[in-house]
Amino acid sequence: MIHFQNVTKDFDNQTALKDISFSVDKGQMVFLTGPSGSGKTTLLKLIYLAERPDNGEIIIDGYDTSQIKDSGIPLVRRSIGIVFQDFRLLENRTVFENISIALRIRGIGEKETKTRTYDVLKNVNLRHKADSYPKRLSGGEQQRVVIARAIVPEPVILLADEPTGNLDPDTAEGVMNTFKNVHAKGTTILIATHNRELYRNTGNKVLRLDSGNLIGEEFGR
Ligand SMILES: Nc1ncnc2c1ncn2[C@@H]1O[C@H](COP(=O)(O)OP(=O)(O)O)[C@@H](O)[C@H]1O
Ligand SMILES: [Mg+2]
Structure with a gap:
């Protein structure tokens, strides 16, 4: 459903993501973690085409995104739900x-x-x-x-960027239960968070970023 192959993204002279490869399968709920500045938000932006990669291949819901012109972005975004860091x-x-x-x-x-x-x-x-x-x-x-x-x-894909960032633990749990319900209905979900509590004991796949490098794929326990 989401496939990155050797993706690199630079801002000015700084590399935000270095040679990233991973896949999220249809119906999976995957977490993206790493310290502030490690590239989580940039990775999500590449998925909904708010940013374009400098190198590598990004396939979203069967579309090779390099073939999508800017005029085609709204159509791709129709299959993606986005939960931003600030509420808006x-x-x-x-x-x-x-x-x-x-x-x-x-x-x-x-x-x-x-x-x-x-x-x-x-x-x-x-x-x-x-x-x-x-x-x-x-x-x-x-x-x-x-x-x-x-x-x-x-949407077939739901992206969330620090969805519990400003919430106390009990409230965060309520929000996570909502994600679990959405996931149970078959939606593919990718959640960026630096809060380990969200994926601990879930058994879900966790992608770990550090300074723009994908340093590990593990399972929440
Ligand atoms: N629009 C931008 N212009 C310049 N640098 C950026 C931009 N967006 C992100 N960066 C840089 O890319 C790196 C990764 O940022 P980000 O993806 O926001 O990390 P995270 O979401 O993990 O905190 C940081 O060094 C950040 O300063
Ligand atoms: Mg961020």
Whole structure:
């Protein structure tokens, strides 16, 4: 589903990723870890084509991304859900509106939009907050809205960048349970985190970066 072969990415004179090769299979939940500055965010950006590699091959959902022109990026992004580090919710829109917008921009009709938005709100345990504004929600609730917005179009790949970065351990656990539910439905998930607690005892694949090098592939235990 995600395949990197000898990928290198430089910024100015600095190498952010060096000769990286790995694969994430369809339906896998994989963690990407490493200290701050090790290249996690850059690697995710290469997947959703916010950055392009200087060398190497990146295949996403069967597409050789080097063949995709900038004009084709929006189409590829339709199969990718992204949970950013900062929430980026629309403050003057309700929870329902923040999520349903992801369907409206895809031209999905009113009735289906409503059904799918309420379904996903149930999935993330926020059905009762549909009419609330983001400011009235806790950090964990806001993060679950962001996840709901990312998953409501049913992407084949879900990317998350430090999704529990600003959350206390209990709240982080709730957010991780949401990811587990999404994974159980068959979505391929890649989560960047420096928090070992997220993958400990999970048995999931963990890719470890250090200074732009992929220094290990292990399983969370
Ligand atoms: N747009 C950019 N311009 C210049 N350097 C960048 C840019 N984005 C990232 N970098 C550099 O690339 C390296 C990896 O950064 P990043 O991928 O954000 O790491 P992480 O997410 O693991 O903290 C860092 O040295 C960072 O300063
Ligand atoms: Mg980062």
